[in-house]
Amino acid sequence: MRGVLSLCVLRVVADGPTYGYAIAGRLADAGLGSVKGGTLYPILTRLETDGLVTSSWAAGNGGPGRKFFSLTPTGAQALRERAEQWHVFTERAAGLLSRPVVPS
Amino acid sequence: MGTLLNSTDQAWCDDLLLRLRLLQVPGARIGEVLAEVQSHVAETGEPPREAFGTPREYADQVAQALGVTPVRGWAALRQGLRWRDLLLAVLIGVAGFSLADGLWSLGAGAATTAGLPTWLVCLGAALVLGACTARLVVSARHDPDADPVIDPRNGVDMVPFGRRQVVLLAALPVLALIGMAVGGLLSR
Numbered sequence: 400m401r402g403v404l405s406l407c408v409l410r411v412v413a414d415g416p417t418y419g420y421a422i423a424g425r426l427a428d429a430g431l432g433s434v435k436g437g438t439l440y441p442i443l444t445r446l447e448t449d450g451l452v453t454s455s456w457a458a459g460n461g462g463p464g465r466k467f468f469s470l471t472p473t474g475a476q477a478l479r480e481r482a483e484q485w486h487v488f489t490e491r492a493a494g495l496l497s498r499p500v501v502p503s
Numbered sequence: 504m505g506t507l508l509n510s511t512d513q514a515w516c517d518d519l520l521l522r523l524r525l526l527q528v529p530g531a532r533i534g535e536v537l538a539e540v541q542s543h544v545a546e547t548g549e550p551p552r553e554a555f556g557t558p559r560e561y562a563d564q565v566a567q568a569l570g571v572t573p574v575r576g577w578a579a580l581r582q583g584l585r586w587r588d589l590l591l592a593v594l595i596g597v598a599g600f601s602l603a604d605g606l607w608s609l610g611a612g613a614a615t616t617a618g619l620p621t622w623l624v625c626l627g628a629a630l631v632l633g634a635c636t637a638r639l640v641v642s643a644r645h646d647p648d649a650d651p652v653i654d655p656r657n658g659v660d661m662v663p664f665g666r667r668q669v670v671l672l673a674a675l676p677v678l679a680l681i682g683m684a685v686g687g688l689l690s691r
Binding site for chain 2: 418419420435436437440441442444445448456458459462463464465466
């Protein structure tokens with residue numbers, strides 16, 4: 400499931416520069432449950448080291464600042480490919496699961 | 504960096520920093536991770552332990568995400584040790600012992616220590632000890648291999664080796680050495 404979560408994070412970042420807490424909020428709104436910081440930031444770190452997203456710090460008002468993530472062209476391509484793969488996989492899985500059980 | 508977090512949260516961050524260092528995560532990346540934690544904690548009000556787990560678990564997760572292979576135990580210890588550091592440790596030990604011995608003799612009024620004039624032993628040992636301390640401070644501040652933990656938001660070293668650290672480094676040994684001279688005086 401970690402791979403799918405990474406794909407979902409990539410999809411959220413595709414909507415424009417956003418930061419950790421807001422990403423967690425979007426995932427929760429999408430019904431994916433509350434994703435802890437301990438899970439979310441390593442995913443973002445990996446996406447960044449893979450060159451799929453870039454990050455930059457912006458000063459917060461009085462707070463410790465926010466790290467904004469944005470999609471790179473490589474990230475956009477990876478998102479298309481992985482989303483496609485995920486659709487194919489879920490369709491096949493759904494096809495298998497929806498077959499009536501026939502005891503042999 | 505202490506002003507934004509309470510002492511429990513700060514202790515959690517300090518522990519995380521140490522564990523990331525032990526896993527040999529680059530300093531700049533450690534700065535990123537610490538800044539992310541501070542930002543997340545400020546945003547959510549969640550304690551770091553709740554949001555990120557224990558420092559050990561989180562450090563392992565970060566290292567895994569970065570593809571850093573953890574080096575643990577004996578191998579890590581040997582990698583970090585250099586002959587120069589060992590030599591410095593031995594020098595500090597011998598000079599520290601000699602100075603303590605010399606100061607005791609000075610307090611007790613003995614003219615010679617180990618066959619040498621007491622004042623000469625004290626002076627020599629103090630000079631060596633001073634030089635070793637200077638070398639420690641210089642290497643902590645300017646070592647090209649130091650790989651400092653840099654805050655990505657302002658480029659500042661997050662664990663500076665400032666005047667306070669130097670005072671802490673020197674104060675305890677100096678107090679102990681004064682104690683030796685006093686002990687010698689009392690033994691008269």
